[in-house]
Amino acid sequence: MEANIEFRKQVMEHHIEPDLIKYCYQCSECSDNCPITAVTSDFNSTKGYNPRSNIITALLGHKDLLLNGDELGIWGCTVCVTCDEVCPQKIELTEVFAFLKNQSIALGKGPASIYNQAKAVYESGKAIPPQPAIERRRGQLGLPPVVTPDVNEVQTLLKNIGSAKKLK
Ligand code: SF4
Ligand code: SF4
Structure with a gap:
């Protein structure tokens, strides 16, 4: 799948510190502490809500994978802000997710x-x-x-x- 560079740029610009988001090293602290991941995923499945994978997918510019009308995809997040608090890289994931949700509605691709x-x-x-x-x-x-x-x-x-x- 081809990366959408413009989308990647927008994602970064919507983070409070645009450069910081690049330092996500996929440690999974966000997913491990996300209450929605806990109730929608299991270890044998790639299904379910996953903030870690949403961040890497956004950083790779895979717009179509994120804005696809999936009920859980980017919309599972209830904005409890736990992930923002536990991220060792101080990434504000919820800012990125707010941008993704707004984009999804702007394009008429919400669930x-x-x-x-x-x-x-x-x-x-x-x-x-x-x-x-x-x-x-x-x-x-x-x-x-x-x-x-x-x-x-x-x-x-x-x-x-x-x-x-x-x-x-
Ligand atoms: S906790 Fe932060 S650094 Fe770790 S995977 Fe999540 S966003 Fe990336
Ligand atoms: S803010 Fe969203 S992604 Fe982060 S821990 Fe809460 S429900 Fe999960």
């Missing part, structure tokens, strides 16, 4: 689940739309009803930052 989640926020103002069962359970637990957000305000915000267009 369906992400668009569906964003659509739910656009339509209901909530990541998890209101459900009678949830409200009933809250009532049983003595919790107050969830305040209904101002959906128009949310939609205006999303339109102003250009997200509404990307949802289409």
Whole structure:
């Protein structure tokens, strides 16, 4: 597979210290401590979420391998920031992953689940739309009803930052 040099350059530029990311020596501290890798991978399989391999793939400029709409690929990261804290080379992996996710959406190559989640926020103002069962359970637990957000305000915000267009 051919490296995309322009993409590699963009990845490096989006790291807080562009040169630092080159010093990833694939030690696996990030993957060994990533909670998503822990629940999605096993030792007998190359499947699952892996921040170490995402970093090397980005550094090699393999854009198509990363931005392919895979549900887990670059999207498994929940931005818990553990990898940033344990990397011996002080690489801020989450900055690189934020760039990759933004690129994926800009190119219309995000996974369906992400668009569906964003659509739910656009339509209901909530990541998890209101459900009678949830409200009933809250009532049983003595919790107050969830305040209904101002959906128009949310939609205006999303339109102003250009997200509404990307949802289409
Ligand atoms: S912990 Fe840092 S140096 Fe080690 S593989 Fe991950 S990004 Fe590379
Ligand atoms: S920030 Fe993402 S990649 Fe890093 S440890 Fe957390 S879930 Fe894993």
